Amino acid sequence: MTALDKYQRLEASGLWRATPDAQRTEVIVSIGDATLVITDLRERPLAHWSIPAVERLNPGKRPAIYHPDGDPGETLELPENEREMVTAIEKLRAAVDRQRPHPGRLRLVLFLASMAAVVALLTFWLPGAMRAHAVSVVPDVKRVEIGQSLLAIMQRITGPACHEADGDAALASLARRLPSPNGPGRLLVVRGGVAKATHLPGSTILINRALVEDHEEPDVLAGYIVAERLRAELYDPLDRLLKYNGFWSSFNLLTTGEIKPDALNSYAKHLLTGPRKPLPQDILLAGFKTWSVRSTPYAYAVDISGETTLGLIEADPLAGIETDPVLSDANWVRLQGICGG
Secondary structure, eight states, rough: GOOOOOOGTTTEEEEESTTTTTTOOEEEEEEEEEEEEEETTTTOEEEEEEEEEESSSSTTSSSEHHHHTTTSSEEEEOOTTTTHHHHHHHHHHHHHHSOOOOOHHHHHHHHHHHHHHHHHIIIIHHHHHHHHHHHHHHOHHHHHHHHHHHHHHHHHOOOOOOOOHEEEEEEEEHHHHOBBBTOOOEEEESSSSSSSSSEEEEEEEEOEEEEEEEEHSHHOOOOHHHHHHHHHHHHHHHHHHHHOOOOHHHHHHHHSSSOHHHHHHHHHHHHHHSSSOOOOHHHHHHEEEEEEEESSSHHHOOOOOOOHHHHHHOOOOTOOOOOOSSSOOHHHHHHHHHTTO
């Protein structure tokens, strides 16, 4: 015990009593090898107390009274003027205490660590796990219902979807030409509110009328539809809704089969005003190849200079290849009039 080195030659006078009934005896107290050595005035040993087993009977009070652990009847009293010895004993006792195992402290540390683990589990793992479970068990019919609820909210801003008999037929033809993995889904053209296009749970895509009316060929519109189909595959629309609204939306959907109106309102606004999820160029090119759509018209529609979409232009998977048109000229003309011109 290195703390002993400083006090090896320290001595003090005190009063020692072997038993409660014995008379107190004046003694000399010195610090030995991890012990308190108690001798009479002729330096004859009377007791050796192991420092790790020394207990104080009256902590913080004077004169200091000590006894061996488990035997409070044998005492050593150090008078007021032996402060240095008292200080030495207290420091040695503290040093010993630091080296002892502390089961209570260990239990507290283990308890706090367990609580931290539980909190971390609830904070980081449970929300994602519950959301993933909800997304995996919700049937397609429920997805369509949620998409319809969002659409009803969004149409307060976008206005109702455009409908015209010939235009609807052309739009249905385009949906069959560019289907989602679950079938054609629905393509709806709205007068405003949507920046370009956005998708909803249930394979529904909202399209701004400008994509229909402001371009000479349907390939631009087709490109935006392909991009939304890819986003829906990469970023599940229902998963995004639940993630945006947090844990309780997933919990409510699993327990009640419903998503609260406030959550739907908040997410509907986000869909109309929030940024679009970016798509890697290689995924876009693979998508254009899968749906047999030229990527070049879409690339110039995104960036008229072509600088930021040069890869889509240079690596167009259908460049120089004859393919069936996305829409016939007649259907394209009909679709351009779906909002009444």
